[in-house]
Amino acid sequence: MSDLLFNLFAVFTVICAVGVVLNKNAVNAAMCLLLCLVGVAGLFVLLEAYLLAFVLLLVYAGAVVALFLFIVMLLDMQGGVKVSFTRTTIIASTAAAALLAVGVLSIRAHGQVPEIVVTGPAIGADLKAYAYQLFTTYLLPVQIIGFLLLIAMLGVIVLSKKFEGLEDIK
Numbered sequence: 001m002s003d004l005l006f007n008l009f010a011v012f013t014v015i016c017a018v019g020v021v022l023n024k025n026a027v028n029a030a031m032c033l034l035l036c037l038v039g040v041a042g043l044f045v046l047l048e049a050y051l052l053a054f055v056l057l058l059v060y061a062g063a064v065v066a067l068f069l070f071i072v073m074l075l076d077m078q079g080g081v082k083v084s085f086t087r088t089t090i091i092a093s094t095a096a097a098a099l100l101a102v103g104v105l106s107i108r109a110h111g112q113v114p115e116i117v118v119t120g121p122a123i124g125a126d127l128k129a130y131a132y133q134l135f136t137t138y139l140l141p142v143q144i145i146g147f148l149l150l151i152a153m154l155g156v157i158v159l160s161k162k163f164e165g166l167e168d169i170k
Contacts, residue, residue, distance in 0.1 A: 013036055017032075019032035027072055030072060041061070070153075
């Protein structure tokens with residue numbers, strides 16, 4: 001059952017990631033990014049990394065995607081001019097796809113990866129110790145990052161505001 005769930009989450013995540021890259025509409029791309037992050041969180045749950053899944057959904061899906069959608073809708077971005085593929089990009093993408101296919105086929109040919117025997121809890125698996133470190137040792141960096149995100153959001157709002165009467169100054 002877990003192999004089936006892993007394959008479903010993996011395919012779902014890859015399809016959503018392709019949707020992020022190929023979507024011309026920025027809002028639809030952000031929604032595909034949100035679904036891609038949900039798929040990755042599902043993969044984390046299958047690995048029994050519940051804290052990582054929760055943090056991924058809380059921080060990235062909850063904050064970053066919401067901030068991205070807010071900024072995109074505030075700026076009212078339109079799709080740009082479609083750029084045609086050059087010979088170099090076609091060769092590079094074909095080589096990357098071939099390397100990816102060789103990697104997947106080599107993993108399939110050698111069978112499954114041997115299981116790792118875990119003798120004790122993983123380092124950092126204790127939520128109480130993680131919270132203690134976050135709110136003591138790393139409190140200042142977390143607050144600085146939050147403050148920088150707030151400044152960036154306010155900067156985007158100020159820069160995107162259309163001021164009336166500035167055309168006469170030119």
